[in-house]
Amino acid sequence: MAHIIAGSQVIAGPILVMPYELHTQRVTVDGEGIKQTNLEVIKREQFILPKHLTIDGDMKVERRWRSLYEILLYGSQLKLKGDFNFTSTNTLSAPSGSTVHKLQPYLVVMIKDSRGLTTIPLVSWNNKEVPVKAGLNGLTLKSGGGFYIDLPSDVQSGGDFSFNIDMYVRGTQSFGWIPVGEESKVKIQSNWPHPSFQGLALPKKHSILDQGFNAEWDSTHFSTNVAQSLGDHLDPLALEKQEVGIKLVQPVDIYQQAERSVKYGFLIIALTFAAFLAFETIKQLSIHPIQYAFVGLALVIFYVLLLALSEHISFARAYLVASIASISLLGFYLRFVLHSWKHAISFAISLALLNSVTYGILISEDYALLYGSILLFSLLALAMIVTRKVDWNTVGLGTAKTEV
Numbered sequence: 001m002a003h004i005i006a007g008s009q010v011i012a013g014p015i016l017v018m019p020y021e022l023h024t025q026r027v028t029v030d031g032e033g034i035k036q037t038n039l040e041v042i043k044r045e046q047f048i049l050p051k052h053l054t055i056d057g058d059m060k061v062e063r064r065w066r067s068l069y070e071i072l073l074y075g076s077q078l079k080l081k082g083d084f085n086f087t088s089t090n091t092l093s094a095p096s097g098s099t100v101h102k103l104q105p106y107l108v109v110m111i112k113d114s115r116g117l118t119t120i121p122l123v124s125w126n127n128k129e130v131p132v133k134a135g136l137n138g139l140t141l142k143s144g145g146g147f148y149i150d151l152p153s154d155v156q157s158g159g160d161f162s163f164n165i166d167m168y169v170r171g172t173q174s175f176g177w178i179p180v181g182e183e184s185k186v187k188i189q190s191n192w193p194h195p196s197f198q199g200l201a202l203p204k205k206h207s208i209l210d211q212g213f214n215a216e217w218d219s220t221h222f223s224t225n226v227a228q229s230l231g232d233h234l235d236p237l238a239l240e241k242q243e244v245g246i247k248l249v250q251p252v253d254i255y256q257q258a259e260r261s262v263k264y265g266f267l268i269i270a271l272t273f274a275a276f277l278a279f280e281t282i283k284q285l286s287i288h289p290i291q292y293a294f295v296g297l298a299l300v301i302f303y304v305l306l307l308a309l310s311e312h313i314s315f316a317r318a319y320l321v322a323s324i325a326s327i328s329l330l331g332f333y334l335r336f337v338l339h340s341w342k343h344a345i346s347f348a349i350s351l352a353l354l355n356s357v358t359y360g361i362l363i364s365e366d367y368a369l370l371y372g373s374i375l376l377f378s379l380l381a382l383a384m385i386v387t388r389k390v391d392w393n394t395v396g397l398g399t400a401k402t403e404v
Contacts, residue, residue, distance in 0.1 A: 005064075005073060006116030009171035010243055011055075012178040013109035013146070014163060016048040016084055018156065019138070024098040043138075049226065050163075053082040053181025059190035061248060072192070072248045073172050080109075080165040082181060087158040105151045106137050107163065113171065114145030121167035123149050174198075176245025179219040180226050186217040192248055199244035200224065217244060268354060269299050271379060275347070291337050295330060302326035316359075323355045 022042040029035050056079045064073045107125070111117060114134075121132050130149045137148045155161065169175075176199060177186065191212040197203055201223070206215035224242050273292060302322050309318035331348035335341050361371045 005071070006113040006169075006171045008112065008174040008176075009076075009116055009169055010112040010176040010178065010240070010245065011078070011109065011169070012111075012239055013180060014050065014080065014082075014107050014165065015110075015180060016050075016086075016105065016151075016155075017108055017137070017148075018046040018048065018105050019103040020044055020046065021101045021103065022098045023101055048084060048086050049221070050082040050181040051085040051183070053080065053179070053184045055080050055177060055184075055186040055188075057175075057186070057188040059175060059188060059192070059246075061190060061192035071172055072250070073170070074175065074190075074192075074248065075168060075170045076175060078165075078167050078169060080167070081163065083160060083162045085160050102153075102156055104153060105155045106148045107151060108136055108146060108148040109165065109167075110136065110146040111169065114147075116170040117147070117167070118170055119168045121147060121165055123166075124164045125149065125151065126161055127164075174245055174247040176243045178226060178239055178242050179217070179224055179244060182221045184217070184219045186244070187215070188246060189214045190246075194249040196247040196249045197245075198247055200242055201244050215246070219244075268351075268358070269296055271354070271383075272296075272299060272351070274383060275350075287337060294333065295337075298326055298330050298333070319355075319359055323352065327352050327355070 020043075022044065024040045024042070026038045026040050027035055028038065057076050059074050059076045061072055061074045064071045107123075109121075123130055123132050130151075132147050132149055134145070134147055136146050175188075179186070179201075189212065193208060193210050193212055195208065195213050195215070197206070197215065201217060201219055203215040203217050206213060226239065226242050272295060302325075305322040305325060306318055309321055312318075313321075327348050330351065331344050334344040334347050338344055338347070357375055361375065364371055
């Protein structure tokens with residue numbers, strides 16, 4: 001049986017919804033002068049945000065694969081608790097000639113991808129467990145879903161009400177929430193050691209260890225525009241701008257490493273050709289363009305082998321196997337190009353050393369640019385030192401000279 005995998009998740013809620021209808025009698029006169037009275041009904045909602053909202057989350061991250069591609073899948077056990085404190089909704093305004101008809105209030109929690117709700121949430125209202133219903137009870141969103149609970153009609157009279165929600169949400173790549181409370185406090189802990197904090201606010205404090213991370217956020221309705229995003233109607237786009245969350249970052253995967261190696265590959269190919277040119281000039285050898293092309297193709301095939309092998313074995317072993325195959329082939333071929341086993345082995349050892357240094361740069365995350373810059377400077381300095389006595393004016397004339 002295939003497992004359903006949800007996408008990135010965003011939680012918004014709980015929000016107390018007070019639906020009502022505006023009834024207006026419209027009198028029309030037809031062409032024959034006959035009056036007709038029609039009832040016009042307009043449905044609206046009043047949204048009430050929690051006075052206090054606390055979210056405690058325990059996020060467990062695991063690695064999954066779709067064919068050759070790795071996906072970070074998480075399951076978050078969430079506990080939401082808080083309270084509402086508001087006065088009666090009898091102050092609802094109605095246009096002249098209209099009457100207000102209140103409907104049954106309900107509590108709603110919105111979720112970006114409802115496929116991640118693999119278990120039924122447990123909800124209590126004023127310490128009494130209440131049944132949960134799927135959907136948003138008529139609220140219209142362009143995307144997403146959620147769940148709601150019907151509330152007693154006496155909630156319309158206002159007062160103090162508490163809630164507790166225990167829910168389990170699955171998703172991939174990122175998890176976020178909308179801080180809908182007048183005061184919102186969020187605590188998230190996870191076994192993933194590579195979080196990227198994003199959204200409207202950064203955590204007030206956090207700790208990141210090899211075993212995972214802990215983070216805490218605090219916000220108030222003064223620092224967000226959630227209340228303005230609701231108004232007389234629900235504006236999903238405005239709510240999304242208030243999102244706070246966590247993105248699960250892949251430190252350096254095989255494709256990023258392969259991409260980096262290709263970028264350095266252009267440099268290695270150029271350096272190899274430059275070494276050939278310098279060797280050809282200094283030793284006054286004649287290397288045919290076809291031989292240059294074969295050497296270049298052997299270097300290019302190295303990166304193709306690296307990518308293909310790294311999809312089936314670890315990147316380190318793939319790099320080792322591809323390096324041995326490429327360097328062995330080049331060492332054998334250069335024996336006949338340079339007419340010397342000594343020079344061919346020297347080139348092979350130099351290329352192996354260059355590949356080793358490049359591998360160290362590839363697996364480095366924080367110092368890759370620094371190490372790469374040092375490598376470039378060192379190679380340029382070496383090239384300038386080795387060719388410092390070459391008289392380049394005579395290159396191509398068959399009489400290249402070097403100073404004594």
